[in-house]
Amino acid sequence: MLQIQELCKAYDSHTVLDNINLRIQRGQLFGLVGPNGAGKTTILKVLAGLLEHDLGTIVLDGEETSTRERRGCTKISYMPDYFGVYPNLKVYEYMEFYTQLYGYKGKEARKRIEENLELVSLYSKKDEYVETLSRGVKQKLSLARCLIAEPELLLLDEPSSGLDPRACREIEEVLHTLQKKQITIIISSHILHELSRICTNIGIIDHGKLIIDGRVEDILKMEEKSKPLRIRFTEVNANVLKYLDSHALISNLIIDGTQVMMQFQGDSLEEASLLSALIRDGAGICYFAREESSLEQLFLEITKGES
Template identity: 30%
Template sequence: MSLLEVKGLRRDFGALRAVDDVSFELEAGTILGFIGPNGAGKSTTMRILATLDTPTAGEVLLDGFSLVDAPDKARPLIGYMPDRYGTYDDVTVFEFLDFFARAYGLTGPARARRLESVMEFTGLGPLADKLTHALSKGMKQRVALGRTLLHDPKLLILDEPADGLDPRARIELRELLRALADQGKAVLISSHILTELAEICDTCAIIEQGRLLATGKVADVLAQAAGTAVVELMVRLFPGEEGEGAWTRAERLLWEQPHVKEVAREGQVLRVRLEQEGGAATWGDEAAARLLRVLVEAGVPVCAFGHRERNLEDAFMRVTRGRVA
C-alpha cells in the first residue's frame, strides 16, 4: 500500500475550481515532482495535503489516516515547507530550531539528540550561533528544511524549495532530498525548474487548470501522452576529408529508414527521432542498433552514437496546452 493516497481531490473557491478531481499515490522512499504552470493548483493541493486547507470533496489517506476525518493523527507524519517561509530576526539558528523542537513536543535528551542530528544532516552545525536574518538564501532554506525534519516525518511536502537558490545551493539541496528518500521518506516537491526535478524525481505528476493530466515515470508519461513509443538518438560525425558530403549522406540514409520521423542537424550532431505505435520495451534499443549498423556499413564516419534521454521538460510540453511534438 502506498504511503500517500489522493483520491478525487477537489477544491472550490466560490465559482472557481482550483483543484478538480486529482488522484495519485506516493510510496515511501520515492520523490514525486509536482509540475504545473502558475495557477495550476499545485500550492492549493499541497496545502490540503499539509492539512492547512480542507478539500471540497475527495479523500486523502496518509499511512492509513484520513487527512479529512483525522487530521490530528496525520499531522505528526507530515513535514511541510511552504514556498514562502519566515524566520525570527533576533534568534540564532539553534534557538530557532530549538523553539520548533519544543513546539513539536520534544523534551530532554530526546530533543537534544534530534537537534544535533538535524543540524548535522543539514550542515547547520557551524552556524548554530549565527542570527537567522544574517544567513544567505541557501542557508535559510537549510534552516527551513531542518525545521521541517525535526519531528522525523514520513512525508515531506516541499513547495518550490529551490526558488532563488544559486547553483551550488541547488545541488546541495538536491543531495539532501535524495538522502532523505534513501532513508525511506516520501517526498512531494514542486518546482518551476524542471531540469532540477529531472535529476532527483522518481515519478512526476503534471497538473494544469486544476486537473491532473498525467502521472508516473517520465518515460511512461511521454508514452502515454504521445500514444506511441518515442526514441531520440544523437549521432556525432567526424567528416574528415569528405566534409559536408558526410552529413548529406548520413541524413539521406537516416530518412530512408523505417520509423524515422525527424532528422535535424545541431552543430556537429544529428538528432534523430523515431516513433512506433505500441512499441515494446526493447524496441528503442533494437531500432538504435539497426540505424547504427546501416550507417557504419555505408561508411559514414560515426564517432559517437547514443540515446538522448527525454526529460521532464519534454513531458511537460507534450501533455500541457503548449503541446509540442
C-alpha cells in the same frame, strides 16, 4: 504511503484541482511540476491539512484522513516556499521554540535540535541570528525545523526557489539522506533538471489536472518515440531517400543538404535495424541519434501554448 482519489478543489467558479488521482509509495521522492497556477501549492496545502478540499479522499499509510487529522498529524511536515522568521531569535533558539511546540524537553529536545542542525550542516551557525542568514541557509533551517517530529511524509513547496547552485546541491544532498531513511518526500519545483537528478517519480500538473505521472526513466522512455531522429550523411543519394520515404515507421521526413530529420515510431531495436539497413545499402553516416529527451522538453510539450 499516500493515496489521493478524485481530489477536487474550487474557488467559486474557478477549479484549482480537478479529479487528482495519485499513489505514492513509501520512500519515494516525488516531484510535482507544472506552470504557475497549476495547483501544485494547493495540493501540498490540502495534504498538510492547511486547506479544506471539496471532494475526494486522502489515504495516509492505509487510513483515510480528514483535514483536521492531517493538520495535527506528526507524520506529515510541510515546508512552504517562504520562510516565516522570528527575527530576534538565534538559530538554536528557533529550533528550541519548535521542539517545545512538539512537546520535547530536556535531553530529548537537545538531541533533536543538534541532530537536525548537523544533518543540514548548520550546527556551526547555532548562535547566529536568523535574520542575518542568507536565503539558502534559511531554507536549510526551515527543513531542519520540519524534521523535528521525525515525519514520514515531507511536503516541500519550491525549496530551491531563488537559491544559488551550491545551496541547491546542499538541499539535494539532505533530501537523498532523508530518502535513505524511507521518508516519503513530495517536492514541487520549476527547476526541472534538478528534479530529473533527485526524484524517483514525477507528476506533471496543468490547469488542476494531473497530466502524467510515473518513474522518471519510464516517462522519458515513453516519450522517446516522439523525439525526432536526426541522421547526417556524408552524401545523400536517390536510393537512400527513396528507402527512407517508403519506410513504414518513418514520417515527416525533412531533408536539409546531407542532414535528414524524421519522426521514427520505432524502439531502440528498430533504430538499430534501420541503421544497419542504411549501411548495407552503402550510405555513409556520420551522425545517427534521437534528439535529446529531457524533463524540460516533456514539460514544454505537455503544457505548450499555456500561460
